[in-house]
Amino acid sequence: MPRKPRQERSRATVDAIVEAGFLCVARHGIAHTTTRHIAEAAGISVGSLYEYFTNKEDVFDAMNRRFVDDVVALIREISPQVLEKEMRGAVETLFHHFGEFLTRDDERYLKVARQVVNADTKDYLEPISKALTELFVQYLMRHPEYTRLKNIPTMAYIFINSAILLVLHHLASEDPPIRFGQLSRGLADLVGTYIEHSLDDSRKGAGRAKRGRSPGRRAAGSRPRRS
Numbered sequence: 001m002p003r004k005p006r007q008e009r010s011r012a013t014v015d016a017i018v019e020a021g022f023l024c025v026a027r028h029g030i031a032h033t034t035t036r037h038i039a040e041a042a043g044i045s046v047g048s049l050y051e052y053f054t055n056k057e058d059v060f061d062a063m064n065r066r067f068v069d070d071v072v073a074l075i076r077e078i079s080p081q082v083l084e085k086e087m088r089g090a091v092e093t094l095f096h097h098f099g100e101f102l103t104r105d106d107e108r109y110l111k112v113a114r115q116v117v118n119a120d121t122k123d124y125l126e127p128i129s130k131a132l133t134e135l136f137v138q139y140l141m142r143h144p145e146y147t148r149l150k151n152i153p154t155m156a157y158i159f160i161n162s163a164i165l166l167v168l169h170h171l172a173s174e175d176p177p178i179r180f181g182q183l184s185r186g187l188a189d190l191v192g193t194y195i196e197h198s199l200d201d202s203r204k205g206a207g208r209a210k211r212g213r214s215p216g217r218r219a220a221g222s223r224p225r226r227s
Contacts, residue, residue, distance in 0.1 A: 016042040021059045026111040075131040088192030095184030132160045148202040
């Protein structure tokens with residue numbers, strides 16, 4: 001049974017194996033990557049790799065977790081910038097930085113994500129969903145005008161989780177029908193349009209309620225009092 005890394009040296013070895021996994025999948029593809037490829041790239045023997053991972057699928061599993069952890073770290077890192085934007089701009093900023101994240105280090109994640117990110121990744125998505133939900137709550141505290149939106153918990157859940165699945169679907173496609181930038185702008189427009197209409201409906205509803213409470217307004221068919 002593979003052992004868990006407890007000492008700093010063991011954790012460094014595990015990190016090296018995971019990093020080697022990214023390099024090998026980008027170089028050979030997930031189907032043709034072997035534990036020998038990964039071990040050689042990590043500078044260790046195959047036997048040493050098996051001390052920490054059962055097989056190459058176990059390494060791919062660790063790569064999925066690393067990807068999710070790095071996405072969560074990114075969300076927390078850019079939160080101050082996102083919080084200063086209006087809603088549409090906040091969504092665009094979030095996706096802009098995510099696009100840069102995917103393409104940095106010679107497109108490390110973009111090359112690998114299409115092969116490593118798969119249906120099983122949904123088991124690791126909870127941390128990303130939680131981080132985005134926390135960011136949304138902070139955003140509402142910074143921008144109280146958006147608390148007038150209808151069904152905030154429901155719509156936040158739908159938008160956040162739909163966006164995650166759309167991005168994963170886009171990454172999993174070798175030839176997506178639209179570019180990532182188009183996807184991000186489309187999602188920003190979708191959120192922005194919903195918010196604009198929802199706030200407009202809220203203002204109209206408040207106006208109707210205010211007129212209905214006007215002291216000089218009588219109900220239809222009522223007669224004025226005689227003095």
